[in-house]
Amino acid sequence: MTLLAVGVSHKTASVELRGKLAVPAERLGAELGALLADDAVSEAVILSTCNRTEVYASAVTAPDGVRAVVERLRALPGMGPDDAEPLGRALVVKQGPGAVEHLFRVVSSLDSLVLGEAQIIGQVRRAFAAAEEAGAVGEVVRRLFRCALETGK
Numbered sequence: 831m832t833l834l835a836v837g838v839s840h841k842t843a844s845v846e847l848r849g850k851l852a853v854p855a856e857r858l859g860a861e862l863g864a865l866l867a868d869d870a871v872s873e874a875v876i877l878s879t880c881n882r883t884e885v886y887a888s889a890v891t892a893p894d895g896v897r898a899v900v901e902r903l904r905a906l907p908g909m910g911p912d913d914a915e916p917l918g919r920a921l922v923v924k925q926g927p928g929a930v931e932h933l934f935r936v937v938s939s940l941d942s943l944v945l946g947e948a949q950i951i952g953q954v955r956r957a958f959a960a961a962e963e964a965g966a967v968g969e970v971v972r973r974l975f976r977c978a979l980e981t982g983k
Contacts, residue, residue: 831872831888831889831890831970832888832889832890832891832892832895832925832926833886833887833888833889833925833926833929833930833970833971833974834885834886834887834888834889834892834895834896834899834923834924834925834929835884835885835886835922835923835924835925835928835929835932835933836884836885836887836895836896836899836900836903836921836922836923836924837851837877837882837883837884837885837903837921837922838851838882838883838884838917838920838921838922839881839882839884839922839941840881840882841922841941842919842920842921842922843916843920844916844920847913847916847917847920848880848881848882848883849908850906850908850909850910850913851878851883851903851906851908851909851917852878852880852883852908853876853878853883853906854878855956855960858876858878858957858960858961858964859960859963859964861876861902861906862874862875862876862960862961862964862966863964863966864902864905865885865887865898865899865902865966866966868898868901868902869890870889870890870891870894870895870897870898871887871888871889871890871895871898871899872887872888872889872890872968873887873888873966873967873968873970873971874886874887874888874899874961874966874967874971875887875957875958875960875961875966875967875971875975876957876960876961877936877953877954877957878957879949879950879953881942882936883903884936885899885902885903886929886933886971886974886975887899887971888968888970888971892925896923900917900921903917903921904917930974930978933954933974933975933978934978934981934982936950936954937950937951937954937978937979937981937982938981938982939951939982950982951979951982951983954975954978954979954982955979958975958979
């Protein structure tokens, strides 16, 4: 198993693309279910804010996990066929320790548009809670997010 962080943020994607990738809270469970239907992904959390849409996942292999996440992002209701190329250019993929470090930077507001912005920890907490509620979190991702949220405090 490998940990992945796959997504876009204010650093890589236009406001327009980030809007198309936004996942409203009421759709998180369905999107997580669709992602976990792919055998490549065993656990996942989707963090969707105005400045980022990122998927943190535990995958069998990095290539298969990235493929599954990208397919899910391309299938979001706001995305169209013309968005594949901009998504490919804006997508950031981190794996293993890089994915862990990225989540810690995000939750600590070191990767925010405004350094030290206080809202992100609550947004991460809500994304994690939604994933737990959807049954998308196992021991690996649960430990990762609990440690990250504690660090973010």
